[in-house]
Amino acid sequence: MLISLLEKIGSYVIGFLEFWGRWFLLSLKAVSLAFKRPFRLKRYLYYFATIGSDSLPVIAITSLFTGGVIALETYSAFHRFNAEYMIGAVVAISMARELSPVLSALLVTARSGSAMAAEIGTMRVTEQIDALEMMAVNPIKFLITPRLYTSVVSLVLLTIVSDIVGYIGGYLVSVHLFGVNKTLYLRYTQNLAEMSDVYHGLIKAAVFGFLIASISCLYGYYTRGGAKGVGESTTKAVVSSSIAILIFDYLITYLLRLFNL
Amino acid sequence: MKEKAIVVENLKKSFGKKEVHKGITFTVYDREVFVVMGPSGTGKSVLLKQIAGLIKPDSGKITVYGIDVLNLKREEEVERFRETLTYVFQSGALFDSYPVWYNVAFYLIEKKGLKEKEAREKADYYLSLLGLSGTQDLYPSELSGGMRKRVAVARALCMNPKCILFDEPTSGLDPVMTAILDRLILKLRDDFNKTCVVVSHDVKSAFRIADRIAILFDGRIVEVGTPEEIKRSQNPIVKQFINGEPEGPITELLEQRDG
Numbered sequence: 202m203l204i205s206l207l208e209k210i211g212s213y214v215i216g217f218l219e220f221w222g223r224w225f226l227l228s229l230k231a232v233s234l235a236f237k238r239p240f241r242l243k244r245y246l247y248y249f250a251t252i253g254s255d256s257l258p259v260i261a262i263t264s265l266f267t268g269g270v271i272a273l274e275t276y277s278a279f280h281r282f283n284a285e286y287m288i289g290a291v292v293a294i295s296m297a298r299e300l301s302p303v304l305s306a307l308l309v310t311a312r313s314g315s316a317m318a319a320e321i322g323t324m325r326v327t328e329q330i331d332a333l334e335m336m337a338v339n340p341i342k343f344l345i346t347p348r349l350y351t352s353v354v355s356l357v358l359l360t361i362v363s364d365i366v367g368y369i370g371g372y373l374v375s376v377h378l379f380g381v382n383k384t385l386y387l388r389y390t391q392n393l394a395e396m397s398d399v400y401h402g403l404i405k406a407a408v409f410g411f412l413i414a415s416i417s418c419l420y421g422y423y424t425r426g427g428a429k430g431v432g433e434s435t436t437k438a439v440v441s442s443s444i445a446i447l448i449f450d451y452l453i454t455y456l457l458r459l460f461n462l
Numbered sequence: 463m464k465e466k467a468i469v470v471e472n473l474k475k476s477f478g479k480k481e482v483h484k485g486i487t488f489t490v491y492d493r494e495v496f497v498v499m500g501p502s503g504t505g506k507s508v509l510l511k512q513i514a515g516l517i518k519p520d521s522g523k524i525t526v527y528g529i530d531v532l533n534l535k536r537e538e539e540v541e542r543f544r545e546t547l548t549y550v551f552q553s554g555a556l557f558d559s560y561p562v563w564y565n566v567a568f569y570l571i572e573k574k575g576l577k578e579k580e581a582r583e584k585a586d587y588y589l590s591l592l593g594l595s596g597t598q599d600l601y602p603s604e605l606s607g608g609m610r611k612r613v614a615v616a617r618a619l620c621m622n623p624k625c626i627l628f629d630e631p632t633s634g635l636d637p638v639m640t641a642i643l644d645r646l647i648l649k650l651r652d653d654f655n656k657t658c659v660v661v662s663h664d665v666k667s668a669f670r671i672a673d674r675i676a677i678l679f680d681g682r683i684v685e686v687g688t689p690e691e692i693k694r695s696q697n698p699i700v701k702q703f704i705n706g707e708p709e710g711p712i713t714e715l716l717e718q719r720d721g
Binding site for chain 1 (some may be wrong): 540
């Protein structure tokens with residue numbers, strides 16, 4: 202009984218360490234291989250379009266409503282103190298520091314992380330990755346490196362868009378729905394929110410972009426066993442990336458606070 | 463004496479507790495069609511993948527035209543090996559996100575840095591050679607199984623290797639397409655001077671193309687010889703396999719294993 206329990210714990214620990222070990226090695230290779238010829242910038246542009254621009258509408262709509270709902274929720278509380286014009290700052294700060302990076306990351310995970318795992322996984326089980334190796338093309342450089350870099354850049358840019366659209370959402374609800382004074386609303390945002398709030402969120406976004414691409418590609422790359430295997434890796438990729446995003450969100454916030462960011 | 467193309471010495475490989483290869487030794491000579499046959503699940507594909515350097519054996523030695531496959535260190539060595547030997551996968555393993563012509567020209571564009579127009583002309587040439595003109599702009603999913611395998615052969619030819627490994631080239635094909643692929647393999651040997659190693663369990667097709675046949679069973683090569691020698695073999699395993707009999711040593715071993 203006790204031994205089987207210990208065995209269970211042991212195998213979980215080994216599995217956990219094995220995963221992060223593989224993750225580290227694969228990420229290291231993918232990052233460093235970018236500096237080796239040939240560069241193939243066209244592939245970066247392609248992924249920039251699929252991971253970045255194609256996610257724009259989804260992220261814009263989500264952010265608009267998220268910004269709106271923050272205003273909606275906080276209005277009644279601020280109304281009691283006649284401080285409705287402070288809503289702008291609340292929306293701006295909470296979007297910039299927390300909601301924009303996390304929401305964008307989760308949406309990109311659902312859209313692109315799953316696609317990465319499924320596509321690379323299918324290539325693995327249909328021997329296309331072996332075929333790449335037979336042609337002396339490094340599969341990590343060919344498949345993972347461009348996804349990793351574009352995912353980091355895309356997520357940073359998407360977060361900026363999300364910040365702006367989210368603020369617009371809050372503005373529309375506060376000013377047009379509740380009739381908050383427009384000038385005061387903008388002025389208080391200016392006074393209370395700082396650029397450091399935005400940078401804080403962008404650092405998070407960059408880390409999340411890296412996590413999404415590296416974890417999803419890792420699951421795809423080590424897929425085994427046919428269509429069922431591809432399905433499993435896709436599920437695991439989305440679940441692990443999402444959990445990693447939320448855990449790292451806390452860790453990064455904690456770390457950045459130590460540096461007063 | 464012909465030049466030795468592939469030398470495999472005492473190759474051993476296990477997956478977990480399952481011993482797939484228990485010491486395999488054979489030699490393939492330059493410009494011959496060497497067919498490896500054996501019942502399903504005896505590790506024929508694993509053997510090919512080890513020769514191609516895609517799977518590392520536990521022990522043993524593999525030499526391909528003087529290149530020590532298991533000790534490829536520098537990148538130039540790997541590239542030289544890839545240009546010496548290539549692999550035609552069972553299902554073709556074509557890149558399904560690219561059209562046929564790009565699949566064939568892939569190596570020239572990605573590795574040799576050829577301009578797309580020039581590479582396409584080369585791809586067109588190899589495709590027409592294999593009777594695939596007009597399929598250039600189709601995607602792999604639009605092709606039939608036999609066509610996909612021939613595109614895979616065209617892709618292999620584009621690398622201009624000395625030696626091509628075929629994993630079950632005729633599985634899942636009708637008798638006519640099987641005959642066409644058999645003829646193609648002979649053409650590769652006679653007109654293009656290629657060495658071909660073919661893994662198959664299609665006895666009829668094997669006798670048609672092989673210069674020599676090796677029978678793989680239970681992790682060992684039980685017999686190597688010309689098709690005539692294999693036909694005359696007194697080894698009960700070989701006899702059961704080529705005559706396709708339901709009872710014999712192969713079945714006995716399978717039953718033993720299943721307990």
